[in-house]
Amino acid sequence: MHQLNSLEKRAAMALALVFSSRMLGLFMLLPVFALYGSELDGFSPLWVGLAIGAYGLTQAILQIPLGWLSDRIGRHKVMLGGLTLFAVGSVVAALADSVYMVTFGRILQGAGAIAGAILALAADLTREEQRPKVMAIIGASIGLSFAVAMVLGPLLAKWAGLSGVFWFTAVLACGAMLVVALLLPKSVNKAPMAETLALPQSLGAMLKHRQLLQLDLGVLLLHLMLTAMFVALPALLQNYGLVSVKHWQFYLPVLLGSFVLMIPMMIIAMRKAQEKGFFLLAIALLISAMLLALLVPGFTALTLALLLFFIGFNFLEASLPALVSRIAPAGQRGSAMGIYSSSQFFGAFLGGVTGGTLVQHFGYQALFAALAVIGLIWLLVASTLQLPPRAQRLSLAVSLTSEQQASALAAQLTTLNGVQEVTMVLAEQRCYLKVSSAQFDHTAAQAVITAAGA
Incomplete structure (x- = not known):
């Protein structure tokens, strides 16, 4: 604060x-x-x-x-x-x-x-x-x-x-x-x-952006796995002798433990610039959790499986939106986050349908096997993800009268130190920048805008 x-x-x-x-x-x-x-x-x-x-x-x-x-x-x-x-x-x-x-x-x-x-x-x-x-x-x-x-x-x-x-x-x-x-x-x-908001003219471009699509698929599969798992988990706990009123005694230590173990992952990933490696590790934890629940029966194995799952889930839930914001083109973060959020909720719906269908027709083991396969597919897709350098986002007010003036100003701003990307939006009279905060000079950018009469 x-x-x-x-x-x-x-x-x-x-x-x-x-x-x-x-x-x-x-x-x-x-x-x-x-x-x-x-x-x-x-x-x-x-x-x-x-x-x-x-x-x-x-x-x-x-x-x-x-x-x-x-x-x-x-x-x-x-x-x-x-x-x-x-x-x-x-x-x-x-x-x-x-x-x-x-x-x-x-x-x-x-x-x-x-x-x-x-x-x-x-x-x-x-x-x-x-x-x-x-x-x-x-x-x-x-x-x-x-x-x-x-x-x-x-x-x-x-x-x-x-x-x-x-x-x-x-x-x-x-x-x-x-x-x-x-x-x-x-x-x-x-x-x-x-x-801040998804714009109709930007949605098509976002749906063609390979890296953003990888992240959209990721959050869809993450929430599919979460929702599908809870079709089976409460009944399994009861089958292992844990009465429903005591289920909170199972969930609370598992969730607290997962948060405690997830935090060092976040810190190391940020400080050592190893976001992708830990991102893949978190997906691997989801897969390991499903395989453990599938292959090793018993309450202890299920507890460990859920701990592994929530370590990975919490890390990914925190990392995915940050990566979407980082990768989204300048001036199109609202559209990128809109599609991301829709993918997240659609994943919850698919998880309910998938989990219910598999448990009803094939049983709990089939559900865990299917979720392990889904996690493996996600891991393969995520392995090709390329993360751009960290950037700060800025929006500057401009006064533009034509596309030609906007293009000329964008070209000038692109030459400044630290500028990674420039987007001009005539309808909003705004210039959106993605910049390296260590190299970018805000005063120089404002001077270019003023000199251009914008």
């Missing part, structure tokens, strides 16, 4: 609270539905997977459109509307007596796809040099909400049943609406759109 002003601190805390409360409600179903959903009409492993992953489908479809809408009617309106849908979906699921209505409720929950609006508002309310800190706070809140959900979900389900989990989720949504309405600062200006 160092160097954030009072507005940025308030925005960071309020947005993190909104984001994490919503994700907490979504995550709490993972460790409990396979057990407590058995009382619902139509229950089967396939429908367990569909109910768990259904929110991901509507999230993937609506993530980008609702981001665009927030730029037209306002971030607060989209966030309040999305949270209302999320609350309604939670109530529908809480009142459901069949797995089909629970799945419909989850679809409605996912329709409140406000992640793009939240991140865009975070950009609106922060200075460019402080923006990464605010984004990191929001990102950390998601990881914390997952850990809390693994503990709170089983406890709440034991006390109030599956419907109680959904009622609690509805209360969380209402609380988040109050935060948006009463605590969240109103935007006083807008950050450059291209850096």
Whole structure:
């Protein structure tokens, strides 16, 4: 929080609270539905997977459109509307007596796809040099909400049943609406759109960008593996004699241990500039976890497998968005992150379908074998990933009247020390730069713009 002003601190805390409360409600179903959903009409492993992953489908479809809408009617309106849908979906699921209505409720929950609006508002309310800190706070809140959900979900389900989990989720949504309405600062200006929201004219280019596609595939497979695993995990724990009310005693030490062991990986990868090596190691940990669960029966092996999985998962969950932001072309980060987020949620949907189908027709062992193969495919794809040098992103206001003037200015800026990439956007009157912070001279760049009459 160092160097954030009072507005940025308030925005960071309020947005993190909104984001994490919503994700907490979504995550709490993972460790409990396979057990407590058995009382619902139509229950089967396939429908367990569909109910768990259904929110991901509507999230993937609506993530980008609702981001665009927030730029037209306002971030607060989209966030309040999305949270209302999320609350309604939670109530529908809480009142459901069949797995089909629970799945419909989850679809409605996912329709409140406000992640793009939240991140865009975070950009609106922060200075460019402080923006990464605010984004990191929001990102950390998601990881914390997952850990809390693994503990709170089983406890709440034991006390109030599956419907109680959904009622609690509805209360969380209402609380988040109050935060948006009463605590969240109103935007006083807008950050450059291209850096915060997906733009239609940029989506085609992002879908052809090989390195970004590798990362999009990666986050899709990561969340596919996570969601598919939780179709089987709660029932397996119960089969090994761990009653549902004590599942939190399993999840808590595993998650804490994974965070403790993941942090040194992050530090070494950053300080020694070995991001790719540790990235591949994290994927290998996912594969090892699936193979251990497949080949070595027993509660101890399953515990170790889950520890390995979450070490890799936590590292990748933190690394992937940072790599997308780093690789995305100047002025197109919003589009790159929009496709990345949609891929993430679509992976959750596919994981539910895949996990439910495999468990229902072939059993738990087939699921772990399939996930190991999926991890191996990802490892092979990721081995060809090429990481560019670290860069800082800047956006400078310009005054341009023609494409020719923009091209000439871009050519001049490209010759400056430390400039890696220049993008001119006439419609926004903005110049986007990717620069090496150690070599770049901001004053020199501003002088070039002034001299060019821009």
